[in-house]
Amino acid sequence: MAGEASAVVDDKGWLYHPYFPDHWKRCPLYSLAQWVNGLAFRNIQFSDSGLPVIKIAEIKGGISGQTKFTRQTFDDAVRVRYGDLLFSWSGQPETSIDAFWWRGPEGWLNQHIFRVTPTEGIDPVFFYYLLRYLKPNFVGIARNKQTTGLGHITKRDLENLEAAYPRLPEQRAIAHILGSLDDKIELNRQMAQTLESIARAIFKSWFVDFDPVKAKMEGKQPEGMSEEIAALFPDRLVDSELEMIPEGWDIATMQDLGTIKGGATPSTKNP
Known part of the structure; x- marks a missing residue:
């Protein structure tokens, strides 16, 4: 799916009224789930062990040497578990604001990320793809508020943004089809990664060692x-x-083996 402008545009603009099939039930996006924001951790709360603090860096890249940990205990609403649906609502619009499945260890949710729990009657996987479908809208809304490279989606935006959904059996059918496609994409990505590693190993064996x-x-x-x-x-x-x-x-340099030319900035002057 891809965000499109509604045939009817009111004072809120197309960003808040994406296209949906006519037979889907419409409602504010905010009403379709429970949205729990993470905590604003302080340096004094960090330790060398404990549970990880889940920021956008961990969502996108996993636990790393830059991950912060804490031994403190917080409200269970901000405890992140494997398989939770997370929505990053602040950051660089094109690369940070998005929906994610958490596939790492249990941890604590950092601020600027919602832990999202769909309401009864909304399939979680369908809701994940609904959020992904709305990403162009999120990006556009965040751009309108962007300062110093950052943008954000507020609770008010979620309340004003129109969403829609079909009956539960259709939700599950959509989730199954899109989930199967994502599984194939991930498998192809892993295969490409494996082939790239093999190619690098062969190159090193033949032409370095x-x-x-x-x-x-x-x-x-x-x-x-x-x-x-x-x-x-x-x-x-x-x-x-x-x-x-x-x-x-x-032994030769790259310049000995061919001609290297850099790009140029097109002129803005009229010819």
Whole structure:
């Protein structure tokens, strides 16, 4: 789905009235879920162990060396558990304001993020895709308030933003189809990542560590390499101004191997 302007535009503008099928029931987005904001943690509350504080950095990149921890206990409403639906409502509009599933360990929710619990009759997965569908609207609303690179979505915005939903069986059908597509996309991403890692490992073996040359120096067939490819590698390493390199190879700069040209800023003057 993609955000579109409503055929009827009132004083609130298209940002607050996205397109939905005619048979869907319309209501304020805010009324479809419980929205619990995170806490504004202070440095004195952090410790070297305990539960992680979940910020946008953790939502997007997981737990890291930059993650803060706390041993204190807070209201259970801001406890984040695996599978919770989170909505980041403040930050750089295009990259931070969005809906996410939390796939990490249990932790505490930081401010500027809502823990979202859909109301009865709203399928959680459908609601996640509803929020993703509304991202262009969120971005546009946040841009209108953007200061120093940051924008935000307020409770008032959620109350003014029109949403819609079909009957529960249709919600679940939509969630199933979109969820299956997302699963395939994630699988393809993981496969591409694996292939990229394999390609990097092969490049390092062949052209940094010179494993095929070293194998031939020992009278062995290079592992995993056809005879035709192996024949392209010499069987000897020789001294160079940098280090030992395959015999017959040369040392050169990128400039020696081709022409490098930078881009230019188009002129704003009339021709």
